[in-house]
Amino acid sequence: MEYAKDFLDILSALRTYIVDSIGVLFTLFGGAIEFLKSHDGFGNFLTGLIGAAIGGFFTLKGAEKAHILEQENARADEDKLLDNTLAMLKVEINSAWEIYWIEYGKDLVELDDTEPLLSTFPIGEDPFTIFNSAPEALAMAPREIAKDIVYFYMRAKGLVAMVKENSSDTEECRRYAFDSMMQKRHDPAFLELTNDAFAKKLEEHYVACIDEMSARLLMVSTATGMKILTQELKEVVERLNNSIDKYLIDRARA
Template identity: 40%
Template sequence: MKIWSKKRMNLGSPDAYISLVSGLVGAFVGGFFTLKGATNAHKLALKKEETADRERMITTLMLLRTEIAGAWELFMEECGDELSKPAGGAPFLNILPVGKNPFPIFDSGPPALNLLPRELAKDVVHFYMRAKGLIATIEMNNHDYEQALQYARVLLINHAERAQKDGEEFPDEKHDQLFNGGVDFMAGQLGMGDTAEAIRSLAQELTPIVKRITTEVDELFFSLSDNQKRTN
């Protein structure tokens, strides 16, 4: 009976309670700082990820802007003046060289495309979809024009051989008139006037989109650059 009372008295001693409380406080403090450290690490990781996303977005924007502005400038240099004239159903008698992969940056599927502002991303996709349609129309026009030229060459050769056989003269004026007439005839047969109108229509649709994209990218780029300077 005395032994049991002694043990019970030892468990309820101040030293035992102090030891128990110290352990609990130590565990709480350790857990608190562990949680705080984990939270800070998570916040730091998110901040780094946001910074990386912003840098990828800026890089993607500038690359796409360069590709869009460069392609459009080249297109306008090649046929901008002619496309700005009244149509009148006239064919576009010109061959525009088109590479196998005219949009390598966009076609590479930039991973940061989904990071772009929504309206700007819509304009970018709109441009490339219409621009690819424009390229397909230009390629069709190139093919038809080659056919028209080939028809005119054959027509010219036949008339030249006939004139030589009959001993007739074949002056340069008649030569040019016959060749140009042959081109115009075959261009009309192939519907090149409608193709030219399709090119003109797509160019008119794309002009304001290109301007909007370049302007918005420049404004966004400078805004992001200023914010980055202020946070550094």
């Protein structure tokens, strides 16, 4: 019972302390108000408060406008990057296609379906420099344009691999035929021929060796595959030229 009485006394004293403290705070606040009124400070205080509020509002609006402007500038930079990238990709695609068509593709599509293409075509290690360096910008391109660009380069890389294989096979055919022809030069049956007949016989032997080795290497199948890819790419190049030109013209007018 003694402990309970002490506890109640402590609670009573704590309550009295809190009530007195609140009273003191109200007294101090009231005194501050009276002081500001008596010294014209209250009006100045309110004026400063309103001014600060207005200043803060316009500062916030200015920051918001600056943020919007920054976003617009960023979008403009992205649009410019995309426009330049598409223009450069168009140049790379058309340059590569023109060289390929003039030096290789035209002869290929005119070739009889039963004949191999005995031709070499030098290709560098990285013929698609711009495409390989433009994945970020390409991601911002319209879906159909991006789809055709990726399709073109995927098929073009496959065609490059086939052209390199065909060039290697062509060199192997020529090397095999030449070595065989050199051996035939010492054949007694050849040596008995006249000069004209000897030369004709060697040429026939050379061609026969070419045909033999190209058949072993399935070069007719390689040529057929290259023809199919060439036709596909020709259509994609025409489609890309039209779609990229239209996109860039529309962007310039916007």
